[in-house]
Amino acid sequence: MLNQCPHSTVCLPATELPRVVVIGAGFAGIHFIKKLRGQPVQVVLLDKNNFHQFQPLLYQVAIAGLEPDSIVSPIRKLFQDYENLVYRMAEVERIEPETHRIFTNIGWVSYDYLVIATGSTTNFYGLHQVEENSAGLKDIRDALDIRSWVLQNLEAAAITCDQQGKDALTNFVIVGGGPAGVELAGALAEFKRYLLHKDYPEIATDWMKIYLVEAVDRLLPMMSSGASAHALKVLKKLSVEVQLNTAVKGYDGTTVTLGNGEDIQAKMLVWTAGVKGDAPKGMPEGAFVKGNRLKVDNYNRVVGYANIFAIGDVAAMVSEETPKGHPMLAQVAIQQGNLLAENLQQHVRTGVFEKTFSYRDKGSMATIGKRNAVAEIGKSRWKGWFAWLLWSTVHLFSIAGFRNKLMVGINWMLRYLKYEKANRLIIRKFKPISNKSFQSF
């Protein structure tokens, strides 16, 4: 499949087949592409990263529980032997729907069908000061930044003599009581309990404080109140300071200002309190709903366009049952990707779209510290050790590739048998935190 240049400014193999351009190799994008294997279309995948990330386990990388390499899969490896697929590492700059073209940092590509699967990004709700001084937890670079940040603060605490400075370095604030926040807080609390005294004899265990701040009145608000209560109980037992009904107003890098007028001195803040659609530029304002998501119909067509689709987090299928669109979950993305691939095949053959999307809720789960989780599937609800086993099994099976499954499995086994984390490495030089410096890594 050697290139025939120039076919468009981005070198692509010449073809008579309709070209489907997919932007984004997240859950939605890769499941869409898998279903199109061998079909009579040319699929062009654009992503700025050369890898797919298994987002549900980012928090374990952040807390040195897993190597980053175990939860990402190179795109070219995922799609080896897909003869109708072309991958291009490219950052999309804007879409030009009028001319059916996408402009990227490596040139433009024309499309017959366009699938926007760009996912979501951290939503700071306009709190610029917080954004400047905190980390999100949405991609592997965030996770590596957090890993280095935690460890560097502990190294600094080990040599800080004044108590106030030391306190700020050993206080860790996580904002947002959804799964990401709960899981990160639990993992950090485990680290504190089982590892801190071994690695840092200079730091007494109870100096380290983990705050989990949530604006509404319970943790895991998308789950049952029983799950919320269980998560709260377990985190409290792990000495996490959970503050419900509390908003974060500001953060200057040292002082976290809370809505209730109090503040917390902390040299680290991770923001997991919101996400928004991460749509590329060029789509008209009218195509968006609140949260920067593209409004789509039941076939995932972006309203107003016959050949532009959005799937996954970036899509909001607004209807009576889902007035705000579906929840921004991996399962929605996967199911939308699969269905759109089916519909598109049909459309290429017959010119019609056949099946409308309906979400099958496969349940939700979250781990809370070691060997503890909550899981809800249909009407079944579990908490504790069995939920944790379920969580582990489901996630292990969901990771792409035999090698990654094996590596993650072994890591978890070692951790289960013996509290032994993966490597606690500061490989990146951590500069005074600001999202700008993050992006430069």
Added chain:
Amino acid sequence: MLNQCPHSTVCLPATELPRVVVIGAGFAGIHFIKKLRGQPVQVVLLDKNNFHQFQPLLYQVAIAGLEPDSIVSPIRKLFQDYENLVYRMAEVERIEPETHRIFTNIGWVSYDYLVIATGSTTNFYGLHQVEENSAGLKDIRDALDIRSWVLQNLEAAAITCDQQGKDALTNFVIVGGGPAGVELAGALAEFKRYLLHKDYPEIATDWMKIYLVEAVDRLLPMMSSGASAHALKVLKKLSVEVQLNTAVKGYDGTTVTLGNGEDIQAKMLVWTAGVKGDAPKGMPEGAFVKGNRLKVDNYNRVVGYANIFAIGDVAAMVSEETPKGHPMLAQVAIQQGNLLAENLQQHVRTGVFEKTFSYRDKGSMATIGKRNAVAEIGKSRWKGWFAWLLWSTVHLFSIAGFRNKLMVGINWMLRYLKYEKANRLIIRKFKPISNKSFQSF
């Protein structure tokens, strides 16, 4: 072991014991410290990284054969439960022998005994243009930079239409025919043979060219001529273009200028052609020999000082048998670290140094591509599959820690059974190459 501050400007536990400060957690430093466990001295270890690196496997990280996390060990984990050890993450700025102090980016530390174990760094022999535009292969950041660089060049080649530009992107030049250069060239040739066509259908296998340039008349000059000939034969079979008796004069990022007047167009150059001592500032010029190494006596004392020692690559024990000091090898570093620890214990007790150093050569080995190596131990010489097995066993046993051994072992097994590399990830953003941008990661 909580700090009693302020004891010196770098917070350290108060003690009556003599303080031994070690700079550098390489092979020499960690073996020295292990021997001092539980002895009546306070050991203070300073290193700018919070991890020890297993340098012999860096080339496998560079070529995506191993995860970086598998070949580095966090210092605090290595020395958990060493009650007489204090680790401080610090970059040494200079030594002040007159006042027995070390100045670092986090303050100063005073010492009773100072052990300089700072190892070596890439020696570009004054070729600034080469230094600006190429990568070394001396630490984990180098290895990760090379990994990203190789992959980014291939991504760029996949979309480059003019043949000349594509050639430069698929040409890889490695300078230096020692073990690092031979192993990297072999691994890159494996990648080309087994993986390139699967991952990059856009790039024909024979477009990719690997050049290994060596100034003297044979590869692996520290081994027998039989080993050199074997390495040359195997690399040629793997289509590596080996150029002996050829010096590199310059490299501007695109054109490699050779001593014989020819040039090679290549967008990547890795320089493994030389190392030099990486001594901290503050030692007088007279203490150094050629190659920036500290001249030491038979007890590893730096000449002119009673309480400053140098071990490993940074030390040159100049004698009749070793007019240039010992070779810069892990084995020398380990043996010097061990002996100095013994001598120092004796000195603390009795005030005398007892045993002079004599190097036991444990042989040398190098892998060349897949399942092939050369190994020479004493008068025994092996090449081919058995040497490779020996190499693998020795290296697997030498890696610190059960977890890393397991991870490396599994990776190798997977690779042995099936040509499947670890993850081919571009996690760092690769800027137009220059050593300055490297250091900012």
